[in-house]
Amino acid sequence: MQFKTMSVHSGQRIDPQTGALTTPLYQSSTFSYVTAQAGKDRFAGQSAGFIYSRFGNPTTAELEQKLAVLEGADEALVVASGMAAVSAIMYALADSGDEVAYIGPLYGGTDAFLKQTFSRAGIKVSAYESDHDLLANIRPATKVILFETLTNPTLKVVDPRLVVEAARKVGAITVCDNTFLTPYLLRPLALGIDIVMHSGTKYLGGHGDIIAGVVAGSHALMKSIRTVALKHIGSPIGPQEAYLLQRGVKTLPLRMDAHQHNAQKVAEFLAAHTAVKRVIYPGLASHPGHDALGAFASGFGGVVSIELAGGFERCAALLDNLQLFVQAVSLGDLESLACHPASTTHAAMDEVTRLAAGVTDDLIRFSIGVEDAGDLIADLATALTRLSPAATTS
Numbered sequence: 001m002q003f004k005t006m007s008v009h010s011g012q013r014i015d016p017q018t019g020a021l022t023t024p025l026y027q028s029s030t031f032s033y034v035t036a037q038a039g040k041d042r043f044a045g046q047s048a049g050f051i052y053s054r055f056g057n058p059t060t061a062e063l064e065q066k067l068a069v070l071e072g073a074d075e076a077l078v079v080a081s082g083m084a085a086v087s088a089i090m091y092a093l094a095d096s097g098d099e100v101a102y103i104g105p106l107y108g109g110t111d112a113f114l115k116q117t118f119s120r121a122g123i124k125v126s127a128y129e130s131d132h133d134l135l136a137n138i139r140p141a142t143k144v145i146l147f148e149t150l151t152n153p154t155l156k157v158v159d160p161r162l163v164v165e166a167a168r169k170v171g172a173i174t175v176c177d178n179t180f181l182t183p184y185l186l187r188p189l190a191l192g193i194d195i196v197m198h199s200g201t202k203y204l205g206g207h208g209d210i211i212a213g214v215v216a217g218s219h220a221l222m223k224s225i226r227t228v229a230l231k232h233i234g235s236p237i238g239p240q241e242a243y244l245l246q247r248g249v250k251t252l253p254l255r256m257d258a259h260q261h262n263a264q265k266v267a268e269f270l271a272a273h274t275a276v277k278r279v280i281y282p283g284l285a286s287h288p289g290h291d292a293l294g295a296f297a298s299g300f301g302g303v304v305s306i307e308l309a310g311g312f313e314r315c316a317a318l319l320d321n322l323q324l325f326v327q328a329v330s331l332g333d334l335e336s337l338a339c340h341p342a343s344t345t346h347a348a349m350d351e352v353t354r355l356a357a358g359v360t361d362d363l364i365r366f367s368i369g370v371e372d373a374g375d376l377i378a379d380l381a382t383a384l385t386r387l388s389p390a391a392t393t394s
Contacts, residue, residue: 011066073216082199085213088229096122098143105357108346131162153365157289164192185299202332258370259302265373278307311361321383331367
């Protein structure tokens with residue numbers, strides 16, 4: 001089946017008791033195993049069945065089956081948030097004394113977790129500037145490599161194929177945060193990546209009404225990640241969120257087509273505007289990663305970043321004059337969102353690292369929604385016109 005068909009039909013069954021087409025919401029914390037022997041067998045892992053919703057839930061299980069099919073994975077796991085996914089992966093795959101490498105910049109929350117919390121477990125965290133830097137300089141002690149296909153918020157393209165090549169030199173496990181592209185535009189596991197993860201809050205959910213994380217990969221790796229996530233850290237997704245996430249995934253390809261269409265139009269408009277210092281969108285031929293991304297992915301995503309000369313004050317002036325774009329963090333909602341990463345999503349990073357990663361005070365990130373592209377462009381045009389003449393001089 002093609003992706004659009006799989007997004008609707010995979011992991012879904014007609015309820016045998018009622019004939020319900022939509023997966024029922026099993027709002028139960030615990031499940032009866034009827035007999036003592038059955039309970040013993042389930043807890044020993046010798047028989048299938050649900051025990052306790054922290055370990056598994058029927059609504060969640062069907063969602064995980066759908067996501068595994070879409071990712072081309074042996075299995076998938078859904079957890080309470082994208083950060084819960086990152087935490088479980090890292091704690092499951094690395095031990096004290098190991099080295100974890102990442103290609104920066106990362107989402108600010110991930111960066112802070114690695115440096116301020118994860119490193120306290122006696123694990124060395126090393127940063128690389130690019131996939132080529134990693135390939136040339138990866139250290140033999142590296143156990144895990146974490147990267148984003150499109151870095152947040154600078155939209156630098158990282159080629160999974162180069163990451164796999166680097167990992168094979170030292171036998172490292174590769175982890176790809178594919179939140180910005182989704183499995184509709186890229187399936188990293190097909191390129192040799194070991195583990196793929198998402199903030200399901202974003203495009204997979206798509207409606208701005210849940211917090212969720214997704215992890216997918218081989219049975220061998222997922223076994224330990226599932227144990228750490230659900231039994232040790234205790235970060236399961238709730239059945240209500242699982243129900244909504246499954247609903248969102250069904251329309252993922254339709255929404256991503258709309259996000260991309262609008263992002264391209266908005267990026268082209270901004271690139272031609274004299275008040276904008278720089279537009280960062282991989283769908284533009286001027287983007288240094290345009291050709292590379294086009295070679296391994298089927299689209300460029302729905303996030304556009306720009307730079308305005310003048311720092312926070314000028315960025316704030318533009319943001320405060322927008323009417324359709326909502327000032328909020330996150331991305332992937334139906335509505336268009338805008339934020340100033342240096343003072344919001346990446347505020348936890350130390351200034352030296354943040355500036356070196358390109359997250360400057362001049363940077364604004366737009367999550368382009370599914371509204372009419374002409375209306376979004378008109379909103380941006382009005383806001384840019386209202387900037388003072390002095391501020392537009394660079």
